[in-house]
Amino acid sequence: MSDCCSDDELLDSQDEAEQEGEEDEDGEDEYLSDDDDSTGMQSIHNGVSEENSSTAPAGWSVLDVPEMKRMQDETVDHVIDVWGCKRSVAKALLMHCRWDKEALLGTLSEHGPEALYRAAGVMDDSIAQLDQAGGSSSSSREEPAGDTLVQCMTCFTDVSKGLTSTMDCGHVFCNDCWLQHFRCKIGDGQARSLRCMAFKCGIGCDEAKVASILAEDPASLEKYNHSLLMSYVEDNASVKFCPSVPWCGRAVQVNGDCFCEPECACGAVFCFKCGKSPHSPCTCSMWESWDEKVNGDSETKHWFTANTKPCPKCSKPVEKNGGCNHVVCKCSQAFCWLCGEGTGMAHSYTGISGHSCGRWKEQLDKSIEDASRNHKRYMHYFERYKTHGDSHMREGVNRAELITRIEDMAETSSESRDYTWLARALDQLKITRGVLSNSYAFAFFFFGGQMYKEEFSAEQNTRNQHLFENLQEKLEEEVERLSAMVTKCSETLRVDGVERVRVINSTVSIEARIVNLFGLIEDELYGSLQASSAQISVYRPRKNLVV
Numbered sequence: 403m404s405d406c407c408s409d410d411e412l413l414d415s416q417d418e419a420e421q422e423g424e425e426d427e428d429g430e431d432e433y434l435s436d437d438d439d440s441t442g443m444q445s446i447h448n449g450v451s452e453e454n455s456s457t458a459p460a461g462w463s464v465l466d467v468p469e470m471k472r473m474q475d476e477t478v479d480h481v482i483d484v485w486g487c488k489r490s491v492a493k494a495l496l497m498h499c500r501w502d503k504e505a506l507l508g509t510l511s512e513h514g515p516e517a518l519y520r521a522a523g524v525m526d527d528s529i530a531q532l533d534q535a536g537g538s539s540s541s542s543r544e545e546p547a548g549d550t551l552v553q554c555m556t557c558f559t560d561v562s563k564g565l566t567s568t569m570d571c572g573h574v575f576c577n578d579c580w581l582q583h584f585r586c587k588i589g590d591g592q593a594r595s596l597r598c599m600a601f602k603c604g605i606g607c608d609e610a611k612v613a614s615i616l617a618e619d620p621a622s623l624e625k626y627n628h629s630l631l632m633s634y635v636e637d638n639a640s641v642k643f644c645p646s647v648p649w650c651g652r653a654v655q656v657n658g659d660c661f662c663e664p665e666c667a668c669g670a671v672f673c674f675k676c677g678k679s680p681h682s683p684c685t686c687s688m689w690e691s692w693d694e695k696v697n698g699d700s701e702t703k704h705w706f707t708a709n710t711k712p713c714p715k716c717s718k719p720v721e722k723n724g725g726c727n728h729v730v731c732k733c734s735q736a737f738c739w740l741c742g743e744g745t746g747m748a749h750s751y752t753g754i755s756g757h758s759c760g761r762w763k764e765q766l767d768k769s770i771e772d773a774s775r776n777h778k779r780y781m782h783y784f785e786r787y788k789t790h791g792d793s794h795m796r797e798g799v800n801r802a803e804l805i806t807r808i809e810d811m812a813e814t815s816s817e818s819r820d821y822t823w824l825a826r827a828l829d830q831l832k833i834t835r836g837v838l839s840n841s842y843a844f845a846f847f848f849f850g851g852q853m854y855k856e857e858f859s860a861e862q863n864t865r866n867q868h869l870f871e872n873l874q875e876k877l878e879e880e881v882e883r884l885s886a887m888v889t890k891c892s893e894t895l896r897v898d899g900v901e902r903v904r905v906i907n908s909t910v911s912i913e914a915r916i917v918n919l920f921g922l923i924e925d926e927l928y929g930s931l932q933a934s935s936a937q938i939s940v941y942r943p944r945k946n947l948v949v
Contacts, residue, residue, distance in 0.1 A: 461942075462664040462674070465641070465653045467631075473655070474634040477503055485510060490570075490609040491524045493630070497594060498522035501638040523597060523606040525570040554579055556599060567615060571598050571605035580615045588622050593629035594637075645677055646670035663939045673939065680836060682939040683844045683923045688853065692843040695780065696787075708773035713737065714744040726751045783846040790839035797832035801825060804892055811895060821895070823906050827888050830909045834881050837916055837941075841874055848927060857931050866927060873922060877915045884908040916941065 465473060481492040481503055498521060499506040509518055519525070551560040554576035561576045568574045575583075583599050584607075596607045609630070616623035635641045641655045650668035663680040665671045671680050673689075681689035710719035715735035722729055727739040728749040737744045738757055748755035808821050847853045849867040858866065887905050891897045920941040928936040 461658060461662055462654050462656045464644075464664075464667045465635075465655055466651065470634055470653060471631060474501075474631065477501060477634075481506065490606075491519075493609060494522050494524045494606050495519075497633050497637055501634060501640070523595070523604055525605045552576075556583075567611055569598050569605065569607050569611065571600070571603050573598050573600040573603060575599055577615055581618060584612060584616055584626070585619060585622050588625050588629070593626045594633050596626075642674060642677060644668060644670050645672050659940070661937050661939050675939075680939070681840050681843070682837075682941065683920060684840055684847070685936045685938055688844065688847050691847065691853075696784065705777055708777050711737075711739060711742050714742060728754050779850065780846065783842045787839050787842040790835045790842070794832055794835035794839055797828055797835055800892070801828040801832065804828060807892075807895065819895075823902060823909075824888065824891055824897075827884060827905050827909045830912055831881065831885055831888065834877065834912055834916060837919070838874070838878060838881065841919070844923070845870065845874075854931065854934070857933060869922060870919075870927070873915065873919045877912065877919060880908060880912050880915060884912060 477496060478489060478492050481487070481496060482489060484507055485492065487495075495506055495518065496503065498518070499509070506518075550563045552563050552566050552574060553560050554566065554574075556575050556579040559576065565578075566574050566576050567580055579599065584596060587593065587596050596612055597603065598605050598607060612626065613623060616626055635643055635653045638655075640657075640660070641653050644650050644652045644654060644666040646666060646668050650666060650670070652666055652668065654664045654666055654674065656662060656664065656674055660675050662674050663671055663682060664674055672678065673681055673686065676686040676689070678686075678689060678693070681692075684692065706719055710721045711729075712718065713720050713731035713733060713735055714737050716731060716733045718731065718733070720729060720731050722739050726749065728736060728745065729739050730736045730747075735744060736747050736749075738754055743757065745754045745757045804821075804825060808825075845867070849863060849870070884905065887901065887908060891901060891905060924938070924940070928938070
């Protein structure tokens with residue numbers, strides 16, 4: 403197990419970050435210029451400056467419905483160009499491989515198409531043999547003329563060849579039977595896996611032929627096309643719907659690492675891996691446990707364990723509010739508070755008649771003390787988690803109010819001023835409040851909990867906690883300092899150059915402190931794990947504060 407860096411090394415790096423943020427006014431003019439003839443509103447959109455939008459964190463893209471269709475078609479066309487198969491086959495193979503075209507083409511190149519084609523339920527004349535069981539087949543005989551009668555092996559009706567359809571497997575059925583078959587399957591939610599009706603065939607139906615048959619039922623055709631389009635999101639490991647409520651109708655596609663926290667165009671930010679709210683530096687499993695503690699009943703159970711005992715008769719919880727260890731439930735059952743065993747009513751302050759449980763006292767007292775300590779420890783972290791979480795929400799409201807005031811001021815005043823730096827400071831406050839809120843959930847599990855208890859000795863755990871809390875405390879202090887300056891500047895919107903530079907310096911300093919905090923967590927804490935592994939969303943420094 404690798405040791406953490408020393409306290410002095412981390413503190414030195416922190417000091418360097420502070421010095422980096424304390425630049426002179428001339429240096430800060432490179433960050434934002436007072437000579438900008440914009441009011442600051444035209445260049446601000448969701449916290450993104452248009453001139454700096456190209457520097458936004460790469461790694462994901464937001465897709466609306468037309469963009470989903472375009473990306474799906476491009477992926478299908480790429481497979482067609484490389485492999486030379488027809489469109490319905492390419493789409494079926496991609497859905498089978500969860501739209502991973504690299505994995506699909508790699509499998510085809512290394513192992514050949516036969517096994518993959520069969521697994522995906524598609525037919526290729528060069529590698530597949532027709533299963534003659536059930537239904538009529540046109541692959542083993544000459545194609546009949548258009549006016550030739552063909553017997554449908556489902557309804558056993560002789561119909562004109564022009565009123566039948568033949569799928570890639572060669573099985574022929576009348577269009578009415580195909581239509582009813584497709585309607586039933588689509589109604590059952592199987593639109594993406596429409597198979598041939600022939601007994602034991604299992605070959606997928608050609609998309610173009612399905613669409614042609616379903617033209618008589620526009621509602622079913624719309625459901626079919628929509629299901630195929632949604633497959634690009636629902637069956638794609640690199641694409642997920644935005645979890646916004648109400649849903650904005652968009653999806654997010656990552657271009658690499660799935661451990662990220664993308665932002666949709668609607669403003670919703672979420673963990674791409676688990677789909678929940680942003681929780682870095684907590685892992686997904688850590689956040690799931692925390693969410694259960696916060697929103698579930700686990701802490702209620704802890705409180706009941708620490709403060710109540712079940713009645714031995716009716717099993718209802720009983721809270722002892724004073725007096726001796728002889729308690730009486732509402733059902734009139736008396737029992738000993740120490741061991742929970744039912745007793746008679748005769749007792750004194752020194753004991754209960756006919757009852758002795760001294761040998762159990764130490765064990766039970768320890769259990770009660772542990773439950774009480776765990777609950778108090780949870781409340782310590784939860785209160786700070788909630789405080790910063792509430793502030794995180796308020797910062798978003800404050801920014802919206804600031805933008806409205808700036809817009810009103812721009813309309814009524816002839817003076818043009820740039821307030822982008824102030825909006826960015828509020829963006830930084832919102833980001834940092836979220837980081838601090840999640841950092842308390844992280845600390846609850848990582849230090850003193852059971853999750854990584856076996857990974858560190860007591861001495862190492864104490865040292866790691868000291869390093870973490872030092873950086874966390876310094877970050878909190880700077881956040882409160884910036885918050886006070888932003889509040890003062892936002893009240894009048896009349897700010898001199900010195901106050902502006904102080905706000906910008908503090909904004910940059912906070913960003914550097916966040917980077918240092920994540921560096922400790924990723925490299926020294928998670929990086930020191932031996933028996934287990936942990937992956938979190940990598941924090942991307944935002945010098946231009948793209949939120």
